[in-house]
Amino acid sequence: MKESENTSTNFIKQIIDSDIESGKHETTYTRFPPEPNGFLHIGHAKAICLNFGIKASYNGKCNLRFDDTNPVKEEDTYVESIKKDVAWLGFEWNNLCYASDYFDQLYQWAEMLIQKGKAYVDEQSGEDISKQRTTPQEPGIESPYRNRPQEESLRLFREMKEGKHKDGSMVLRAKIDMTSPNMHLRDPIMYRILKKSHHRTGNKWKIYPNYDFAHGQSDYIEGITHSLCTLEFEVHRPLYDWFLDQIADPGKTRPRQIEFARLNLTYTIMSKRKLLELVEGKYVNGWDDPRIPTISGLRRRGYTPASIRLFSDRVGIAKRENTIDVGLLEWAVREDLNKISQRRLAVMDPLKVVITNYPENKSEELEAINNPEDLSAGKRTMPFSRELYIEQKDFMMDPPRKFYRLGPGREVRLRYGYFITCNDVIQDENGNVKELHCTYDPETKGGKSPDGRKVKGTIHWVSKPHAVPVEIRLYDRLFSVENPSDVPEGGDFKDNINPDSLVVNTALAEPSVKKIPPETHIQFERNGYFYVDPDTTDDNMVINETVPLRDSWSKKSKKK
RNA sequence: UGACCUGUGGUGUAAUUGGCAACACGUAAGAUUCUGGUUCUUGAAUUCCAGGUUCGAGUCCUGGCAGGUCAACCA
Numbered sequence: 001m002k003e004s005e006n007t008s009t010n011f012i013k014q015i016i017d018s019d020i021e022s023g024k025h026e027t028t029y030t031r032f033p034p035e036p037n038g039f040l041h042i043g044h045a046k047a048i049c050l051n052f053g054i055k056a057s058y059n060g061k062c063n064l065r066f067d068d069t070n071p072v073k074e075e076d077t078y079v080e081s082i083k084k085d086v087a088w089l090g091f092e093w094n095n096l097c098y099a100s101d102y103f104d105q106l107y108q109w110a111e112m113l114i115q116k117g118k119a120y121v122d123e124q125s126g127e128d129i130s131k132q133r134t135t136p137q138e139p140g141i142e143s144p145y146r147n148r149p150q151e152e153s154l155r156l157f158r159e160m161k162e163g164k165h166k167d168g169s170m171v172l173r174a175k176i177d178m179t180s181p182n183m184h185l186r187d188p189i190m191y192r193i194l195k196k197s198h199h200r201t202g203n204k205w206k207i208y209p210n211y212d213f214a215h216g217q218s219d220y221i222e223g224i225t226h227s228l229c230t231l232e233f234e235v236h237r238p239l240y241d242w243f244l245d246q247i248a249d250p251g252k253t254r255p256r257q258i259e260f261a262r263l264n265l266t267y268t269i270m271s272k273r274k275l276l277e278l279v280e281g282k283y284v285n286g287w288d289d290p291r292i293p294t295i296s297g298l299r300r301r302g303y304t305p306a307s308i309r310l311f312s313d314r315v316g317i318a319k320r321e322n323t324i325d326v327g328l329l330e331w332a333v334r335e336d337l338n339k340i341s342q343r344r345l346a347v348m349d350p351l352k353v354v355i356t357n358y359p360e361n362k363s364e365e366l367e368a369i370n371n372p373e374d375l376s377a378g379k380r381t382m383p384f385s386r387e388l389y390i391e392q393k394d395f396m397m398d399p400p401r402k403f404y405r406l407g408p409g410r411e412v413r414l415r416y417g418y419f420i421t422c423n424d425v426i427q428d429e430n431g432n433v434k435e436l437h438c439t440y441d442p443e444t445k446g447g448k449s450p451d452g453r454k455v456k457g458t459i460h461w462v463s464k465p466h467a468v469p470v471e472i473r474l475y476d477r478l479f480s481v482e483n484p485s486d487v488p489e490g491g492d493f494k495d496n497i498n499p500d501s502l503v504v505n506t507a508l509a510e511p512s513v514k515k516i517p518p519e520t521h522i523q524f525e526r527n528g529y530f531y532v533d534p535d536t537t538d539d540n541m542v543i544n545e546t547v548p549l550r551d552s553w554s555k556k557s558k559k560k
Numbered sequence: 561u562g563a564c565c566u567g568u569g570g571u572g573u574a575a576u577u578g579g580c581a582a583c584a585c586g587u588a589a590g591a592u593u594c595u596g597g598u599u600c601u602u603g604a605a606u607u608c609c610a611g612g613u614u615c616g617a618g619u620c621c622u623g624g625c626a627g628g629u630c631a632a633c634c635a
Contacts (some may be wrong), residue, residue, distance in 0.1 A: 008573070010573080033635095034635090037634090037635080069634095070635070073635085129633080130631075130633095135562080136562050136630065137562045137563090167633085168633065170633095181564085183630055184630075184631095186631085192633035194633085210634080215635085232630080233629095314584060314585075316572065318566090318572085320567065321567095322573090325570090325571050325585070325586075327571085327586065338597075372593095372595085402596090404596070414594095448594080456596095458595065458596095525597080526595045526596080549595075550597065552596055554596085
């Protein structure tokens with residue numbers, strides 16, 4: 001986890017530093033507080049890395065807390081997937097908490113506020129309450145129930161708790177300021193009636209606190225020092241502080257809310273609503289589809305925890321709106337995968353090659369290095385024989401300048417194999433290249449030429465009789481535009497879906513690939529990084545493309 | 561338009577708090593290489609605008625401009 005430790009500073013760390021320097025806090029206590037109503041995505045990963053990264057930097061603590069105050073949207077399956085994702089990212093929480101653990105305490109505080117004349121039961125409809133709040137530009141109108149006797153509010157609130165009133169018939173409101181320019185201070189709702197079973201408290205409660213009456217208090221109860229959240233909660237901060245003013249003991253640690261900008265990525269979407277739409281509309285295959293930016297999707301695509309932490313570190317923390325180029329995410333995986341993944345050879349689009357001077361029934365094992373970046377990964381052997389496959393695009397009938405690969409009369413090196421020279425090109429009646437006849441130089445075994453002769457190109461290959469077919473799933477960006485949400489009037493973000501975001505192919509791989517277990521990262525040399533999908537069965541190996549290798553040749557040739 | 565927040569290379573993030581604008585990704589050129597990968601070297605490119613204070617402003621002041629957030633019994 002070293003790479004996520006503070007290599008750079010940010011405004012939150014500066015606040016923490018000064019809090020420690022001034023003696024306000026000795027160390028930090030942060031928390032990651034998702035609502036268990038969906039799957040985590042890369043945007044959450046940024047928040048997770050921030051909160052747990054601070055824990056690491058300051059030798060502090062960090063909780064995982066489920067903000068489960070709305071039983072109509074929350075489920076246990078989400079709790080489990082969130083726990084799994086946070087752990088997978090490599091973080092350990094100090095305490096596993098639930099806002100629902102604090103329902104009793106929250107209720108007591110609510111009664112206290114009523115008794116202090118700072119809260120009242122409002123029997124108006126939601127529509128009326130909303131109307132009275134008016135607009136930010138003009139003062140709101142006070143509810144006719146606002147100044148009812150405290151005893152009456154208390155009686156009604158207890159009845160709400162006992163289930164004596166219908167959903168929506170009344171709410172508990174904080175009595176703050178109906179003229180405030182901040183809408184959240186115009187007598188916000190603290191409790192609503194919801195006769196719905198809760199994933200943890202079952203049917204015990206008929207009323208549930210709203211976010212604003214639960215979040216700050218939960219932070220306070222847990223002893224959180226710095227409560228980090230995204231920018232849209234900025235306007236909630238005065239309310240966060242107002243509730244704390246009412247309940248906090250001056251001798252106890254009081255949390256401070258600090259907001260930072262959420263993550264946006266090009267060519268994808270991060271909104272839970274839109275992600276849900278893609279999954280439910282079957283535009284993608286579930287929450288772990290490798291094309292969406294959920295943690296589970298990235299995991300299945302072949303992203304590593306280290307790569308996501310590295311990405312998150314490079315993205316930084318600030319208050320201004322930002323859109324990160326997906327290229328940075330791709331760079332981060334390559335960076336990690338280059339170091340850890342074993343190399344293998346596989347041909348995506350085969351072209352047959354016959355080595356005319358190689359004996360008909362002979363085959364031999366050639367030695368290959370598993371990972372040139374990590375020699376401890378050892379070696380393996382690859383079978384070589386008279387008939388091979390090479391990549392279609394590694395041969396050109398009429399090669400342009402700077403094309404280093406195979407062409408009529410040219411010599412190239414087969415990776416870990418021999419030098420071969422192309423003598424004959426077999427074409428069909430339409431001029432399509434069907435087969436190449438080459439000769440090999442037995443002296444160049446292993447790829448070295450004793451006479452010091454150099455070849456510019458090295459290409460990958462597999463032995464035709466030994467090659468194993470594998471299913472390759474090639475993924476491209478899900479959307480064809482940088483900002484999929486930017487649509488003209490009447491348009492829909494789904495109009496921007498890239499129809500070719502998933503292409504399924506069969507590749508021919510060297511036989512050792514068959515032995516690689518599911519959920520392993522590999523590199524197919526000169527091609528890309530891949531991940532063995534859990535869909536793999538005994539007779540069908542499924543391999544996902546995580547990200548292609550950088551390719552300066554195709555970039556260059558495209559330009560010309 | 562009310563309140564609040566934010567404007568630094570193409571994209572992000574820094575700048576010891578008033579002292580030579582830097583780091584990463586991307587990009588260009590070159591070197592290395594049994595992966596056109598990796599690695600290495602070098603280059604191009606930046607403080608929203610207008611005034612002001614100051615020996616000196618990305619940083620402070622004034623006034624603009626631009627973008628964002630807020631009007632669920634969601635979080």
